[in-house]
Amino acid sequence: MxxxxxxxxxxxxxxxxxxxxxxxxxxxxxxxxxxxxxxxxxxxxxxxxxxxxxxxxxGLDGITVDEDTGALVLGASVTLARLAADPLVLDGWPVLARAAACVAGPTHREAATVAGNLCQDTRCVFVNQSEWWRAANGFCMKAGGETCHVVPKSDRCHAAYAGDLAPALLVLGASVEVLDGHGSRRHPLLDLFRADGRAHLALAPGALVTAVIVPPMHGAVAGYAKVRVRESIDFPLAGVAGLVRRDGDRMADVRIALTGVASAPVPVPGLDGLIGQPWAELAAANVSEAVGKVCIPLRTTAASPRYRRAVAMGSAVRLLGDLWSEAGSEESPV
Ligand SMILES: Cc1cc2nc3c(=O)[nH]c(=O)nc-3n(C[C@H](O)[C@H](O)[C@H](O)COP(=O)(O)OP(=O)(O)OC[C@H]3O[C@@H](n4cnc5c(N)ncnc54)[C@H](O)[C@@H]3O)c2cc1C
The missing domain is CATH 3.30.43.10 (Uridine Diphospho-n-acetylenolpyruvylglucosamine Reductase, domain 2)
Structure with missing residues (x-):
């Protein structure tokens, strides 16, 4: 340092x-x-x-529910410690509390904020090193050099986005309020990101994220599974958020999003075939295949890309199976 x-x-x-x-x-x-x-x-x-x-x-640190829409409105400066413990969040959007509680360590979470988590820089084993280490490797495209050491022939940087909140917010269909010199606008969260490790945010220079808006869950259940080297404090090698809504024995909605495996968070497409189906072996195979198609991690962490892909596929299947059961138990009369 x-x-x-x-x-x-x-x-x-x-x-x-x-x-x-x-x-x-x-x-x-x-x-x-x-x-x-x-x-x-x-x-x-x-x-x-x-x-x-x-x-x-x-006014940037509010946690409120919009009376008209039922949406959760999180101020940009809400700390992750508050997000993880807030009764409104725990009651209506518990997956956000879970994802927040997975970030870094307790002292970080006291200071770390929602917007800072979303806007944090991408990471790479060739970047998050001391200056002398990077100099010894001729630097890299992201900081001071010309080559991406992860994919040397690439004309873009492949550093990975590793924020824990983004995938959970994506499956919930969240949007962000962005303020710049032209005023305030609301965008789907995914539009905040782009797949370039050197410039992964689509924010104009000098713009601010002021709030995150999360629609009500309408009976869906959601979860977040994070794989990391040290359980106590670590960035995700791969993180998987999932959402399931059941209609009796059938799937009424299913969503998955990933973090840690590409330069931006990745929503998983190709799950529509599961709608109307029960959760069974076939659905599990489809989930694994759909995740495997878009989860193509590169050599950005010390753990191998192969391991991270396998673990993301396995975590998605296990998470969705758990959410299916949880959604079923929430449907049963008490
Ligand atoms: C040891 C260690 C472990 C960590 N582990 C994890 C982890 O497991 N998971 C994880 O997700 N993160 C992790 N982090 C990263 C970091 O702690 C969190 O992402 C944290 O939420 C960042 O929030 P912050 O408020 O501290 O952001 P800051 O550091 O203040 O800012 C981060 C970035 O966001 C920008 N920014 C901040 N607020 C706004 C805004 N309102 N509008 C526009 N841009 C803004 C800043 O300019 C900066 O570029 C770790 C960090 C450390 C040091």
């Missing part, structure tokens, strides 16, 4: 002032909990001229 470089620190008390501060010096970055950004700066991976601390802006 290097020592902290010089930068200006702004602490605005309104989103308008935050946007102005971000526009003032190109390359300036929003600072939320700092648990991802400050580490990158210490590794010499980024050197923004200014950081714009969002923590003094009122």
């Amino acid at each position: 290097t020592s902290m470089p010089r930068f200006r620190l702004h602490r605005p008390t309104s989103t308008a002032d935050a946007l102005a501060a971000l526009a003032d010096a190109p390359g300036s970055r929003p600072l939320a909990g700092g648990t991802a950004l400050l580490v990158n700066i210490r590794y010499g991976l980024e050197a923004p001229p200014a950081l714009v601390d969002l923590s003094a802006i009122p």
